[in-house]
Amino acid sequence: MSRRNAQIAGALVALLLAWLVLFPILVVARDAADGTALRAFFGRSGEWAALWASVWISLVSVALAAAIGVPLAFLFEWFDFPGRKTLGSLIALPVVLPPLVGVIAFLFLFGESGFIARTVQALFGLPEAPWRLQGPAAILLVHAYSMYVYFYLFTRAGLAKLDVSMLEAAQALGAGRWATIRRVALPLVRPSLVGAAILTFMTSLGSFSAPYIFGGGFRVMTTQIVATKLNGDLPLAMVETLALAVVAVVGLLLLRRTEGDDILVALGKGIAPRPRPIRSPRIRVLATVAGWGFAVLLLLPHVTLALVSLVPYGAWTTEILPPVLSFANYARLFSEAERLRPLLNSLWMSAVSTAIAVVLALVAGWLVVRRRVALRSAIEGLLALPWALPGTVFAIALAMTFSVHAPPLRWVLVGTVAILPLAYLVRALPLTGRALLAGYRQLDPALEEAAASLGAGRWRTLARVTLPQLRPGLAAGASLAFVAALGDIVASIVLYTYETRPISIEILSSLRLSETGVAAAFGVVLMVVSALVLGIGARR
Amino acid sequence: MDAVVGPARAWHGAAVTAFLQVQAIKKQWAHTVTVGPITLDIARGEIVALLGPSGSGKTTMLRLLAGFETPDAGGGRIVVEGEDVTAMSPARRRFGMVFQHFALFPHLDVGANVAFGLRGRPDAARKTEEALRLVDLAGFERRKVQELSGGQQQRVALARALAPEPRVLLLDEPLSNLDPALRERTRRELRQLIKRVDITTVFVTHEQEEAFDLGDRVAVLNAGDLEQVGAPDELYERPATLFVATFVGRANVFRGAAARALGGPQGNDGLVVVRPERLRFAAAGLPGVVRERRYTGAAAFFLVESESGERFEVLAEPDAAKVGDRVFVEAERVIRVPETGR
Numbered sequence: 019m020s021r022r023n024a025q026i027a028g029a030l031v032a033l034l035l036a037w038l039v040l041f042p043i044l045v046v047a048r049d050a051a052d053g054t055a056l057r058a059f060f061g062r063s064g065e066w067a068a069l070w071a072s073v074w075i076s077l078v079s080v081a082l083a084a085a086i087g088v089p090l091a092f093l094f095e096w097f098d099f100p101g102r103k104t105l106g107s108l109i110a111l112p113v114v115l116p117p118l119v120g121v122i123a124f125l126f127l128f129g130e131s132g133f134i135a136r137t138v139q140a141l142f143g144l145p146e147a148p149w150r151l152q153g154p155a156a157i158l159l160v161h162a163y164s165m166y167v168y169f170y171l172f173t174r175a176g177l178a179k180l181d182v183s184m185l186e187a188a189q190a191l192g193a194g195r196w197a198t199i200r201r202v203a204l205p206l207v208r209p210s211l212v213g214a215a216i217l218t219f220m221t222s223l224g225s226f227s228a229p230y231i232f233g234g235g236f237r238v239m240t241t242q243i244v245a246t247k248l249n250g251d252l253p254l255a256m257v258e259t260l261a262l263a264v265v266a267v268v269g270l271l272l273l274r275r276t277e278g279d280d281i282l283v284a285l286g287k288g289i290a291p292r293p294r295p296i297r298s299p300r301i302r303v304l305a306t307v308a309g310w311g312f313a314v315l316l317l318l319p320h321v322t323l324a325l326v327s328l329v330p331y332g333a334w335t336t337e338i339l340p341p342v343l344s345f346a347n348y349a350r351l352f353s354e355a356e357r358l359r360p361l362l363n364s365l366w367m368s369a370v371s372t373a374i375a376v377v378l379a380l381v382a383g384w385l386v387v388r389r390r391v392a393l394r395s396a397i398e399g400l401l402a403l404p405w406a407l408p409g410t411v412f413a414i415a416l417a418m419t420f421s422v423h424a425p426p427l428r429w430v431l432v433g434t435v436a437i438l439p440l441a442y443l444v445r446a447l448p449l450t451g452r453a454l455l456a457g458y459r460q461l462d463p464a465l466e467e468a469a470a471s472l473g474a475g476r477w478r479t480l481a482r483v484t485l486p487q488l489r490p491g492l493a494a495g496a497s498l499a500f501v502a503a504l505g506d507i508v509a510s511i512v513l514y515t516y517e518t519r520p521i522s523i524e525i526l527s528s529l530r531l532s533e534t535g536v537a538a539a540f541g542v543v544l545m546v547v548s549a550l551v552l553g554i555g556a557r558r
Numbered sequence: 559m560d561a562v563v564g565p566a567r568a569w570h571g572a573a574v575t576a577f578l579q580v581q582a583i584k585k586q587w588a589h590t591v592t593v594g595p596i597t598l599d600i601a602r603g604e605i606v607a608l609l610g611p612s613g614s615g616k617t618t619m620l621r622l623l624a625g626f627e628t629p630d631a632g633g634g635r636i637v638v639e640g641e642d643v644t645a646m647s648p649a650r651r652r653f654g655m656v657f658q659h660f661a662l663f664p665h666l667d668v669g670a671n672v673a674f675g676l677r678g679r680p681d682a683a684r685k686t687e688e689a690l691r692l693v694d695l696a697g698f699e700r701r702k703v704q705e706l707s708g709g710q711q712q713r714v715a716l717a718r719a720l721a722p723e724p725r726v727l728l729l730d731e732p733l734s735n736l737d738p739a740l741r742e743r744t745r746r747e748l749r750q751l752i753k754r755v756d757i758t759t760v761f762v763t764h765e766q767e768e769a770f771d772l773g774d775r776v777a778v779l780n781a782g783d784l785e786q787v788g789a790p791d792e793l794y795e796r797p798a799t800l801f802v803a804t805f806v807g808r809a810n811v812f813r814g815a816a817a818r819a820l821g822g823p824q825g826n827d828g829l830v831v832v833r834p835e836r837l838r839f840a841a842a843g844l845p846g847v848v849r850e851r852r853y854t855g856a857a858a859f860f861l862v863e864s865e866s867g868e869r870f871e872v873l874a875e876p877d878a879a880k881v882g883d884r885v886f887v888e889a890e891r892v893i894r895v896p897e898t899g900r
Contacts, residue, residue: 183661186626189648190655191675192722201674205665 028391031382035400039444041427042415043263043407049418050260055253059261068242069261075157075229075238076222076269082162083218087169088211090312092199095177098293099305108313110171112164114549115319116505118227118522119541120164122529123319125151125231126326126538128159133322136338156232161222163319168221169214176210177203182292208276216273223266224408226508239265240410244511247414259414263407270406323545327538347539357536360524361543367520368503371442372450376496379450380488387458401451404444413512416441435518441509446499453495457488497555501548575640577602577758578623578726583634585618585627593618593782595634605752605759606787607773609766611805614779616762617730623760624728625651638725654719654757655728659735660711662703668714669699675722689721690714692751708736709744716748720755727752729761733768745771766806778802794833800895803831810834810870819844820889830892834859834873843888848879862887 050056059065094106115123126132130147138148151159184206188198204211226240233241239262247255296302325340327347334340351357382401386394404412420431420440431437465487469479485492507522514523521540528537576599584594593615600606608616621627623636625648636644643651654675662671672689676682690696693713703711712735719727732748733741749772752759763769769776770790777787778801786798797803804811809831812820820843822830849869850861858876862885863869872878872887879885 181659181661183657183659184663186624186648187655187657187661187663187718188674189626190624190651190653190728191718192649192652192677193674194647194649197677202663206663208665 024385024389025391027381028385028389028393028397031378031385032393032396032400035378035382035397035447037427038440039400039403039412039447042412042419045419045428046256046259046263046411046415049253050256052253052256055251055257058254059257064237065242065258065261068237068239068258069265071154071237072223072239072262073265073269075154075161075225076219078158079161079165079222080215080218082158083165084169084211084215086162086166087171087214088173090166091170091173091177092203093305093309094293095174096293097305098295099302099309101306101309102293105309105313109316110167111316111320112167114545114552115164116501116522116544116548117164117225118505118507118525119323119544120319121160121227121231122525122537122541123323124156124160124163126534127319127322128156133338140338152232152234153236157225157228157236157238160228160232161225163316165218165221168217169211172210172214172217173207176207180206212273212276216270219269219273220266220405220408223262223269224410224508226410226511230507240408240508243410243414244508247417247512252418255414256418259411263411266407266411320545323538323541326534327542329535329538331533331535347535350536351539351543357524360519360521361540363518364504364520364522364544365547367439367442367518368500371439371446371503372496372500374439374443375446375450375499376454376492378447379454379495380492382451383454383458386455388463398451398455401455402448405448405452409445409506409508410512412444413441413509416444416509417512432513433515437513438510438518438520441513442503442506445502445506445509449499449502450492450495453491453498454488457491460491461487493555493557497551500551504544504548504551576600577604577639578760579635579637580619580623581635581637582632583619583622583629583636584632585615585622585629587618591782593622594629594784596779596784598777598784598787600758600760602758603753603756605749605761605772605774607769607776608760608762608779609764609769609776609806610779611764613781615782616764616779619779620728620730620760620762623726624648624653624655652722652724653726653728654722654724656712656715656719656730656732658730660715662711662714662718664703666703667699668695668701668703668706671703671714672699672718672721674718685721689717692720692755693717709740712736712744716751720757725758727757727759729759731763732761732772733763741768742771748772776806778806780805795893797831797893797895800829800831803893803895808834808871810837812868812870816844816864816866816868817892820887821892823894829896830889830894832870832889832892834871836890836892837870837872837887838890839872839874839878839885840888841886843886845884845886848881848883848885851879851881 090109094102094109112120124132128134129151130149132151135147135149138144139146142148180203184202185198188202193201224240225238226244229236229238229241230244237245239258243255243258243262246258296305325343328343328345329340330342330344330346333342351361379401382397385391386397391397416437417432419428420437422428423430431440461484465483466479469483474482505522506520507526510520510522511526514520521544525537525540528534528540578600580596580598580600582595582597584592584596586592591613596615596619598606608619610616618627622629625643625646629636629644634644635642663674666674668690669686673682673686676685679685686699687696690698693716695710695713695717698706698710698714703714706714712732733744736744745768761772763772773790775787775789776793778785778793780801786793786802788796793802793806797806800811803809810833812822812830812832817823817830820830820832844864846862846864848860849863852859852861853876857873858878860872860874860879861869862872870887
């Protein structure tokens with residue numbers, strides 16, 4: 019491809035991305051400039067309360083997730099005890115629970131008619147459930163459970179890169195174990211910690227399922243926006259969306275400033291410490307028991323979900339454990355056309371959006387890294403933009419933008435089969451984009467040149483050299499994108515139609531009809547598919 | 559002092575009051591690789607090199623001294639100034655260590671790196687300044703460690719290790735990370751500095767020249783065993799084992815008839831080692847043909863093949879012979895070593 023053609027291709031890709039991810043936000047910004055809505059937003063205390071709730075819930079989620087994830091990372095990276103390897107991977111299991119599935123699993127486990135509540139009630143002969151799983155505490159419980167994994171994985175990765183001689187140098191200079199952690203290890207993994215904090219903050223700010231199911235009267239901005247939109251007050255919903263977007267961007271920028279340079283790369287050339295066996299037998303037993311106990315606690319939601327999915331409709335009333343177990347719910351899932359449909363919808367919509375996101379990222383990566391087109395930073399920024407904004411913002415923005423017929427930029431897509439894959443695509447772009455840009459950057463250009471000098475044409479080089487080298491990053495990005503689309507709830511709830519309803523919507527309506535078994539069976543299917551796809555994506 | 563801790567006494571592990579005593583220290587890795595048992599006495603202010611090929615156990619030995627590895631049970635001890643530190647953590651052992659890649663903390667500046675081991679001391683600022691002045695880096699406190707050259711990083715690492723006034727200084731391949739052109743000069747400066755501070759020092763190296771130049775005594779390790787300890791010229795002239803003879807300096811090994819022709823002992827097990835500079839072309843002796851000539855300037859190495867097929871090197875005047883010449887070689891001095899063991 020000639021230089022000029024590459025520039026034209028770069029401009030076209032930049033335009034396409036701008037239309038996909040930037041234009042809808044601009045539409046929201048313009049519509050939000052509405053006097054009545056602005057006055058309503060600034061005048062009502064409920065709006066401010068919801069915005070503040072979003073912020074503090076996110077900050078506390080970061081603190082809780084760090085408090086669980088960071089010590090665990092040190093324990094598993096530095097110490098050896100029986101079952102360390104198995105436990106080390108089990109402990110990352112909350113990742114395979116899509117947000118909504120995790121929430122309903124918690125509902126079945128800790129909710130007022132869940133296992134734990136029933137057990138306590140039966141044990142103490144209480145007339146009613148001992149607690150209600152509601153409000154900020156419930157939301158934070160779910161967040162801590164599902165988000166500590168970010169801190170755990172990021173910190174472990176950071177510690178694995180750490181040069182063991184740094185720690186030994188500190189010890190040789192008289193620093194004890196805690197001083198070494200505080201004065202050397204933690205400062206050196208700071209980039210990883212900040213990365214995890216950013217991810218947790220953004221995920222928590224955009225979290226919808228937990229506040230939606232457990233919020234009760236407690237509103238955060240995501241649930242507030244959807245409620246306003248469903249009430250039909252569109253201008254106010256626009257203002258709220260914009261406010262959430264502003265908070266997200268400000269939060270992201272503030273957290274970024276604490277990141278510092280990637281100092282590990284600068285001097286790190288040593289080998290990571292090998293895990294040390296715990297010597298004291300008492301502490302060894304304690305660590306092992308605590309580790310396994312923790313793993314069981316982490317797996318309880320998964321087990322609960324599986325168990326509830328085996329309970330036929332109406333078969334379980336007041337007993338602690340369900341009296342009858344059968345595969346009736348799964349049979350219904352796969353034999354009734356109306357039940358099978360959401361499953362197929364979710365699968366094809368996620369697959370299509372992932373495929374398009376991969377192709378776009380491949381082209382963008384090639385233009386940005388290999389051809390270094392003039393608009394490369396614009397392309398890179400646009401690819402990353404959807405990650406900086408909560409899913410709710412994009413759901414509302416797409417709903418607004420594509421409900422008006424004004425070619426060539428705006429088409430009526432809401433209500434058609436195209437809108438949900440489009441929404442999933444927007445969310446998938448940062449995931450595939452980041453993975454493939456990194457992949458291209460690690461790829462030695464000499465490999466492609468070698469293929470060319472051996473007589474391979476452009477397509478043969480792509481197929482035989484470039485793609486095989488990019489495969490690990492591509493698989494990782496694509497699997498994350500697919501699982502995110504499969505588990506999406508917030509775009510789905512705003513944009514679905516009856517014909518295109520995905521699994522998450524079906525789970526919600528099953529819950530509403532008290533068909534908990536069916537909802538759980540859907541949850542198990544989602545969980546298994548997510549785990550399989552993530553497992554395939556993580557293979558090297 | 560030499561009389562007390564001389565090689566002969568240290569060799570037998572005699573109960574002398576050396577400053578740093580290593581007594582029967584042993585460490586087994588997996589089931590096959592074992593380091594030790596090693597016994598070594600080091601005098602106050604002495605610089606000892608641990609020399610050996612990779613895998614010889616020299617780094618393990620240094621890490622055992624530092625306390626990063628724990629020796630196997632069985633009576634092995636590490637004693638400093640009469641104090642048994644075998645079970646003491648590295649943090650309380652008060653041994654200064656300079657790491658191979660220096661291990662400077664990238665999140666701290668030069669001053670904070672040097673002051674790291676001085677935490678809680680009221681005179682930390684003054685000590686930091688002194689340590690930096692000692693390594694000729696006065697005024698570098700606010701610099702980032704990433705911005706320093708390799709030689710400067712090494713000196714900061716040295717200042718950091720010396721600032722808390724450790725009892726023993728340990729250096730892991732101290733010069734391997736430096737530009738070859740810089741090494742020779744740095745080696746001399748390093749020796750002068752250690753002698754000025756007058757600190758007992760143990761360092762690890764795989765280069766014979768570095769060990770000879772920097773160390774007062776050299777301990778040669780091979781496959782986990784201590785082969786010989788001694789001053790450089792002693793190792794070179796009177797190697798205790800075939801390994802030491804061939805690892806320390808260039809050496810030609812002769813057996814059987816060739817060994818006898820050069821003046822070795824009579825008998826079948828005759829095995830002698832001759833340094834290339836101790837061989838010379840003569841009118842009679844071991845006959846052979848010159849196969850290659852390597853010119854080095856002041857002299858040349860001649861690769862000679864004897865009639866029985868042995869190939870060896872002779873160091874001689876550049877014009878002493880030509881490739882293809884038939885020559886006779888005689889030895890000025892032969893070294894007799896046992897085939898195996900000590």
